[in-house]
Amino acid sequence: MIITVASGKGGTGKTTVAVNLALSIGPTKLLDCDVEEPNVHTLLHPVEIQTTPVTVPTPVVDQEKCTLCGKCAEFCQFNAIFVGKTKTMVFNEMCHSCGGCAIVCPDDAITEVPRAIGNIHQSTIGDTHLVFGELSIGEPIATTLIHAVKEHIEPDMINILDAPPGTACPVIETMRESDFLVLVTEPTPFGLHDLSMAVDVVRGLDIPLGVIINRAGIGDDGVEKYCKQEGIPIILEIPFDRHIAELYSRGVPFAQEMPEWLQRFKDLYIHIERMIHNGK
Numbered sequence: 001m002i003i004t005v006a007s008g009k010g011g012t013g014k015t016t017v018a019v020n021l022a023l024s025i026g027p028t029k030l031l032d033c034d035v036e037e038p039n040v041h042t043l044l045h046p047v048e049i050q051t052t053p054v055t056v057p058t059p060v061v062d063q064e065k066c067t068l069c070g071k072c073a074e075f076c077q078f079n080a081i082f083v084g085k086t087k088t089m090v091f092n093e094m095c096h097s098c099g100g101c102a103i104v105c106p107d108d109a110i111t112e113v114p115r116a117i118g119n120i121h122q123s124t125i126g127d128t129h130l131v132f133g134e135l136s137i138g139e140p141i142a143t144t145l146i147h148a149v150k151e152h153i154e155p156d157m158i159n160i161l162d163a164p165p166g167t168a169c170p171v172i173e174t175m176r177e178s179d180f181l182v183l184v185t186e187p188t189p190f191g192l193h194d195l196s197m198a199v200d201v202v203r204g205l206d207i208p209l210g211v212i213i214n215r216a217g218i219g220d221d222g223v224e225k226y227c228k229q230e231g232i233p234i235i236l237e238i239p240f241d242r243h244i245a246e247l248y249s250r251g252v253p254f255a256q257e258m259p260e261w262l263q264r265f266k267d268l269y270i271h272i273e274r275m276i277h278n279g280k
């Protein structure tokens, strides 16, 4: 099973929901797909971390063989190759590693070499197997590394994915193949605005979804009204609570210190399972 926890913007408590849910339901895989700013590990404090570099094939042009015919640049949809008057250049940061330019080159002038774009880290903390990606600084394309993190999904286990914030490509890449989407929001006009944007995007994916209201009690009832109107179930409310906030600021998942929340997250998981089963 794959449950993805997302939110329309950062700072809503998405990561804390993903971590507390994982810690409450026994053996899980927790995959942090926010490869530009992974922070699940800051709540789990892994001690032993196994790191594997992730590379992508990147074209290199042999200028001796290149006849400047222009076929590679014509083929590349990402404008990652420029054929000048005397030289053909590859812009790595725009290349999507499709391999097409090497195939269309009539003079065998293009070879592909591996280029490191980041790392995958893994660690086991109690019953939780954590996997998180870390994109190298300056690498603009996050989706390849997200895909590499998702290769660690275990179909026979409960997999909880912490999505990047927002509604752009990396979020969609994370959500694909999920069985259920959890959208975390705050009960404020800003929260509602970001939630409605996220809902507009995820509706197209046709995956059952539910909303968690974090810091419930701080704002108004706009989110509740919106969810009712859109037929989206509110599956949990986490109140604005000084103790929870203190634990969060100390990097402690609150369900670990507040046992009643372990049970609430367990119940939440059972509720999600039922909703998946019922196709809602």
Ligand code: SF4
Residues within 6 Å of the ligand: 059, 075, 076, 077, 078, 079, 080, 081, 090, 094, 095, 096, 097, 098, 099, 100, 101, 102
């Ligand atoms: S591998 Fe694909 S994306 Fe990269 S330069 Fe070649 S054609 Fe363009």
Ligand code: SF4
Residues within 6 Å of the ligand: 061, 065, 066, 067, 068, 069, 070, 071, 072, 073, 083, 088, 104, 105, 106, 107, 108, 109, 110
């Ligand atoms: S297709 Fe090959 S030969 Fe033609 S410009 Fe590109 S690298 Fe050079």
